[in-house]
Amino acid sequence: MSIKDTVNNARTKWMEGTGPDHDVVISSRIRLARNISGYPFPHFMSEEEAGEVLHAVKLAVSSKEIEKVIGALEFTELNELTAVERQILVEKHLVSPQHIENPVNRAVVITPDESVSIMVNEEDHLRIQCLLPGLQLEETWSLADKIDDLLEKTLDYSFSEKRGYLTSCPTNVGTGLRASVMMHLPCLVMTKQVGKIVNTISHLGLAVRGYYGEGTEAYGNFFQVSNQVTMGQTEEEIVKNLVTVSKQIVSQERTIREVIFKESKPYLEDRIYRAFGNMNYARMMTSEEALKNISDFRLGIELGVLKGLTYDLVNELIILTRPAFLMKKAGRNLTPEERDSLRALLIREKLSKVRIN
Amino acid sequence: MEKGGNYWGCILVIQSSNKSEMLCEKCQKKPATVHLTKIVNGNKTETNLCEVCAQAENAMGFGWKPDWMLQNIFADLFNQTIAGNQALSDTGARPVHCEQCGFTETQFAKVGKLGCPKCYTVFENKLDPVLRRVHGNSVHTGKIPRRTGGTISLRKEIEALKRELQAAVDREEYERASEIRDKIRSLENKIG
Ligand SMILES: [Zn+2]
Ligand SMILES: [Zn+2]
Numbered sequence: 221m222s223i224k225d226t227v228n229n230a231r232t233k234w235m236e237g238t239g240p241d242h243d244v245v246i247s248s249r250i251r252l253a254r255n256i257s258g259y260p261f262p263h264f265m266s267e268e269e270a271g272e273v274l275h276a277v278k279l280a281v282s283s284k285e286i287e288k289v290i291g292a293l294e295f296t297e298l299n300e301l302t303a304v305e306r307q308i309l310v311e312k313h314l315v316s317p318q319h320i321e322n323p324v325n326r327a328v329v330i331t332p333d334e335s336v337s338i339m340v341n342e343e344d345h346l347r348i349q350c351l352l353p354g355l356q357l358e359e360t361w362s363l364a365d366k367i368d369d370l371l372e373k374t375l376d377y378s379f380s381e382k383r384g385y386l387t388s389c390p391t392n393v394g395t396g397l398r399a400s401v402m403m404h405l406p407c408l409v410m411t412k413q414v415g416k417i418v419n420t421i422s423h424l425g426l427a428v429r430g431y432y433g434e435g436t437e438a439y440g441n442f443f444q445v446s447n448q449v450t451m452g453q454t455e456e457e458i459v460k461n462l463v464t465v466s467k468q469i470v471s472q473e474r475t476i477r478e479v480i481f482k483e484s485k486p487y488l489e490d491r492i493y494r495a496f497g498n499m500n501y502a503r504m505m506t507s508e509e510a511l512k513n514i515s516d517f518r519l520g521i522e523l524g525v526l527k528g529l530t531y532d533l534v535n536e537l538i539i540l541t542r543p544a545f546l547m548k549k550a551g552r553n554l555t556p557e558e559r560d561s562l563r564a565l566l567i568r569e570k571l572s573k574v575r576i577n
Numbered sequence: 578m579e580k581g582g583n584y585w586g587c588i589l590v591i592q593s594s595n596k597s598e599m600l601c602e603k604c605q606k607k608p609a610t611v612h613l614t615k616i617v618n619g620n621k622t623e624t625n626l627c628e629v630c631a632q633a634e635n636a637m638g639f640g641w642k643p644d645w646m647l648q649n650i651f652a653d654l655f656n657q658t659i660a661g662n663q664a665l666s667d668t669g670a671r672p673v674h675c676e677q678c679g680f681t682e683t684q685f686a687k688v689g690k691l692g693c694p695k696c697y698t699v700f701e702n703k704l705d706p707v708l709r710r711v712h713g714n715s716v717h718t719g720k721i722p723r724r725t726g727g728t729i730s731l732r733k734e735i736e737a738l739k740r741e742l743q744a745a746v747d748r749e750e751y752e753r754a755s756e757i758r759d760k761i762r763s764l765e766n767k768i769g
Contacts, residue, residue, distance in 0.1 A: 255694060257694060257725070259693070260678045260680075260692050260693040261690060261691065261692060261693060261694075263688070263690055264678060264680060264690075264692045264693065343690070365720070368720075369723060372722045372723060372724055372725060373723075373724060376725050377722050377725045378694035379721070379722050379725055379726060380694075380697060380698075380717075381717075381721075381729050382716055382717065383697055383715075383716075383717055384717025384719060384720075385717075385720075385722075386694040386697050388690045388691060389689060389690045389691075390691065390704060390707070390708060390711070391689075391711060393697070393708070393717075394712065394717045394719060395717070395719040395720065397719070425713065449711075449712045449713060449714075450712060451708060451712035451714050451715065451716070451717060452712055452713060452714025452715070452716060452717075452718060453714075453718065453719070454718055454719045454720070455719050455720055
């Protein structure tokens, strides 16, 4: 696969519905912030310096050893891509929205399976990101750790014994590590338990955020839990802490699901059938509505109401229904109405093999 | 990590309901269907707004640009430190700046980012208390880069062995102590 496949294909590694605890956890992510010594941080760099950093990283990622251990890494400058293609990288969680704000002298490095992506000259010179499906944060960390070691063989990192890896913003200094777990918590939301959990988590140096919200709510009940503290703890401690908390949330969501499945089965089934009807027959569908239905579909898999529906397919729908991806499919700019209509069409096509059990 | 009130967490939860008895806290007209729970530094605030006022508050801004909020709070904390210092010292002097990149503490207070790695040394005294507040700690205990870390890991290993040596001597395990001593010597030779 190359970058052209990446922006043309809605599928990506993290959405494989087979990871551990995939009924609740969508993906595990590790991000490492690194800077090259002797250069100002990206926001304070001249164009010339930015170009030099780009060049240094390009050389580093093309090393034979990296290819042997990780696989071929493809280096792409952001201005080689169209605006829509850059937005698709955001929709696939391969780069941050901030990274594509100004594409000059910025690059992205991606592995064929898209489990590794490196942002060059975002807030820091390097942001190494590893993204795997399900709850497997330790594995994700060991992958990031390995790539970090390989890059450090040729790049001089700015590191201080006392402060650790020096980053542009002091909120990342130390380990430069941000670990996060994306979860789907429909039943904790239904029973209004999410607020309570968040309250508890805040005392552990972790944060919870709603995901995929565009207006005022977290559409589709997707939440991201991540560490806020990057100093005074080892990487292993941060990861372990987050895994422990995630497992607790997973078990709480499961417990409540079980109760709801037992107590309110007709109500839930009704919701899933309605979502199915909606997705199969709607001719115009907004992305919020699609996410809401996708959320119900995930529960539908658990309940066994729909045949042929897999986590894989449901996760793919998340990307497929995002605005930039639709425009790429259409090959041109679309008005919101045109997007809603194309979205509805693509969903119907994808669900053609799904039946009511 | 230290226990107690030093943790810094900034959390925002947004819940919405279809119907609500409550009135919007801002406009006092429409029903409050958006419920925001914000926890900053352990202080919890709950806000109940209508759809329109919530949009105006840019509630989801936090959701989309999480780092933005962290950065701003960091800059705020730093600002407080500068303000405190200025009250003590004479004003009118050129603000403290980094000789490597020219970044000033005023700029830092504004954008919440530093100019270059050297800035960490230049602004060290002011950064320290802020790092403690944000991370509960200001000293790195994690990974050390193999090559650019130079002899740091070796020195740390020697320090740990020396502690082990002392413990062995205290327990009168002289054979073990002599083994450790040999290890320390060979590591010290590596540093040269
Ligand atoms: Zn209002
Ligand atoms: Zn500087």
